[in-house]
Amino acid sequence: MIINIARKELKSLFSSPMGWIVLALLQFVFGTFFLIGVDQYLQTMSGMVRPEERLGVTEYVGSNVFGIASFIMLFAVPLLSMRLISDERRQQTLTFLFSAPLSLTEIVLGKFFGLVTFLSIIIFFMAAMMSSLNLWSEIDFGYITANILGLWLLVASFSALGVYVSSMTQQPVVAGIITFVALFGLLILDHFLAGDPNSVMSYFSLMRHFEPFSRGLLDTKDVAYFILFIITFLTLTVRRLDADRLRG
């Protein structure tokens, strides 16, 4: 049943120009940064730098592409997540889902996975792009895997928050803006608290947990953080929708 709702969401995304445009634009941006990375790598690494200080091509191009990806996703995810529930509320189509033999958890998970699947397409193309370096060089697949996984978890966390915010309002635009501001706040939280790196608040910063992935480090602590983040917001969404039924 979760799959059926996810399929419906994907269908909705692809039956409007929105989905295709976002997909194309993101691919264009990432492709550009990939090319710039490869181009600069050849320039900077061709003899100017001493051999022991040279970076691998995976790391050099990867930091370029994945660095921008986490930033771009900050804009892309709210744009895609904002309609998920708020629009259904506005068009009064939520009744359609509520009247079907589905639990609220299934509805929320379905919508979440629908969005994540869509975003996974983008991430998949990024991975394919990075792997294409393997054609003429030996690349560090471990580094790419950690980055892809980190980005995927980051994007999934963004989506979970987006779904929750979307469930709170009837106006997609409002949902989009709130999601963006909230995500932005969570990303740069540790910048505000730069003086005290051990403060509890900075632990909530999404960026702080994403950073180890971007170095190629896979830490269960960070994976757990992202998963808890996702579960928390999806649970809140279910509670929010349940309140609809109870309070009307």
Added chain:
Amino acid sequence: MTTITVEASDLTRIYGGREAVKDVSFTLNKGEVLGFLGPNGAGKSTTMKMLTGNLAPSKGSVKICGIDMIENPKEAKALIGYLPEQPPLYRELTVDEYLTIAARLHRVSSKHIKKAVDVAKQRCGLTEMGKRLIENLSKGYQQRVGIAQAIIHNPMVVILDEPTVGLDPIQIRDIRALIKELGGEHSVILSTHILPEVEMVCDHVQIIHKGELVFNGAIEVLKQQRYGNKLLIGLNNPPANEILLAIPGVTAVDTLPNGMLRIKHQDGLSPAEALVQGSVNNGWGLYQINPDQTSLEEVFVQLTYQEQAA
């Protein structure tokens, strides 16, 4: 043997201290069509939302074919097809896509989805519309898609909230025929404020006013109230009222502003024949004789008015 498909007991819904629906109880048998009547804001839609599990009742319970809506919402919802007041349509999809999704979400097995979509389209007169975007359909066709969505999984109970709103007369006739047809194998609950519609398609009527049931019974009971014990006659040379009162069965004679006479008579003792005979014998000049029908509207107003007065 009749089987009970819908059982609502003491349904109450409180919105911010105000009772939108109060102690509504009824049962519905298989194959019956129940009409839900009431003025605007009477609580029709609220009741329907509670029946379909879209709204949790503050008190009371709903059972669909014996399955409790609150305890086993999934199983209960699987037996219901619901068309809300505003058809819940995904406008960016085509009719086929939308109905396929509806079938899938209502657990129609994947082998039968295509057939279910075809049958639902054919029943609602949408066969030609499969490839069209819902967005581009007229209001009437959108309404039909909404109905198709509600019957696609062949549910035991079909609940339609004002299904004929916004349709043209021909479409209304089609939809009424469809509802009657559905009533054969499913139970149907429909809400409306078009009174003749109720008389045409429903077996049972409930009138709800200010959240309370003020009338609950077979359509015949309502019809009887309508046809009552009055005759309307037109005479060119009316005799004195006393002469008419002398005819056996006549209990009262009123002269109406337009010159017609309203004759009340005892139940089951129609003086029609005697009146005609009298007219012929005495040259009263009878030009019209009719049973005086209280319009459904009047019955409706009476029922809702009594409630207000009480």
